[in-house]
Amino acid sequence: MATVEGNAFEIERRGYQWSMNNTLDDGQTSLLYDGNPNNVVDGNTPGESKLYSLLPGATFFQSNGTWWIKKATPNTWEIVGSGGGGGSASSHVITRGAFEVNTGEKTFLTLQENSFAGDTVWDDVNYIHTLILPYDATVKRVVLRGTATNGATVKIGMHTNQGVTDTNSVDYKYFPETAEETQEVTYTYNNESQVFTFTDAASAAMGDTLGVSISTDQHLGTINATVVIDYDVT
Numbered sequence: 001m002a003t004v005e006g007n008a009f010e011i012e013r014r015g016y017q018w019s020m021n022n023t024l025d026d027g028q029t030s031l032l033y034d035g036n037p038n039n040v041v042d043g044n045t046p047g048e049s050k051l052y053s054l055l056p057g058a059t060f061f062q063s064n065g066t067w068w069i070k071k072a073t074p075n076t077w078e079i080v081g082s083g084g085g086g087g088s089a090s091s092h093v094i095t096r097g098a099f100e101v102n103t104g105e106k107t108f109l110t111l112q113e114n115s116f117a118g119d120t121v122w123d124d125v126n127y128i129h130t131l132i133l134p135y136d137a138t139v140k141r142v143v144l145r146g147t148a149t150n151g152a153t154v155k156i157g158m159h160t161n162q163g164v165t166d167t168n169s170v171d172y173k174y175f176p177e178t179a180e181e182t183q184e185v186t187y188t189y190n191n192e193s194q195v196f197t198f199t200d201a202a203s204a205a206m207g208d209t210l211g212v213s214i215s216t217d218q219h220l221g222t223i224n225a226t227v228v229i230d231y232d233v234t
Contacts, residue, residue, distance in 0.1 A: 019061045024050055037068050037077045038091055039140055039230075041195055051075070091140070094131075094227040096212075101146065101220040106157065106177070106213040109225060116222070122177045130174045131210040135231040138203040142183075142196045142212065142228070147221030149187035149194075154220070156196045157182045159211035160204040175211040180204075 020034040024046055031047035033040060037060050040048035051060060052075050059080065060068045067080040096109045098119035110118035111131035118128055139158045146152075157179025164172045171177075183196040204210060212227055214220075 017059050017061055018051065018054070020047070020063060034063050037070070038075065040075060041141070041197075042074075044195070090135075090231045090233045092229045092231055094229065095225070096227065097222065097224045098214075099222050101214055101216060101223050103216055103218055106215045108159075109212050109214070111210065111212065111227075125170075125174050125211070127174070129211055133204055133206055133208050133210055133231075135233050136203070136205050137210070137232070138200055138230045139181075139198045139210070139212075140228045140230050141198060143193055143226040144196065144214070144223060145191055145193045146223035148190055148219055149192055149221075150190045151187065152216050152218045152220060153184060153186045154194070154196075155182050155184045155215045157213040157215070158198060158202040159209075159213060161209040162204040175209045179213060 018031060020030070020032050022031045023029065024031060029046050031050060033045065033047040033051060037051050040051045042049050042052040054070055056070050056072055058070045060070075060077070062068070068077040069080050070076070071078050094111065096111070096114060097116045098107060098109060099116050101107045101119070105121040107119050107121065108125050108129045110128045112128045115128070120129065142156050144154065144156065158181045159175035159177075160180050161172050161175045162180070164176065166172055181198055181202040183198055185194045185196055187194060210229075212225070214223070214225070
């Protein structure tokens, strides 16, 4: 027979179900985040930091009915019941950099190989700057820092040949110089990491190309960049 003491003991041991409306540890702030928990950034908001810090086994419920369970630290989530099969979202990280990023023309990073010396301007873009997407994909974010970013306003562009019909054109072989989507951030310090968060519109289909450009209003020195891509692996 259940007792008050026994019920209280079981309640304390229960797994907590998180959602955007839950209150955080301060007893006042709401979690608020309602997207894919794999995309949270630690330190971006208190709610995102909470989801990022949860231990494996924690669950999160979106308002659209999607139910997630944390499978591994620091921040790997799966949809409850997916079992890892039948198609799911998969995040892929590309780490790249460049020895010099200067003002003026866009600098394009190499995506087919990891070469700091391979970054170039538009007139010299070639196949090493062009990633061929193996699945439908969305660029979720780029994290970038540089040795001389103090006061710099930086733009990062996502480029793709999606929609280009002339198969003999440079835009089809690689991608257009004009970005599909651009995100902008202003830096305060040197060697400061900043997150450039893209929308779902920064997407392309399997077989399309992907390029990443950097433009700036001042010399950035040597830069490190981390590109996060979500693949639809159905």
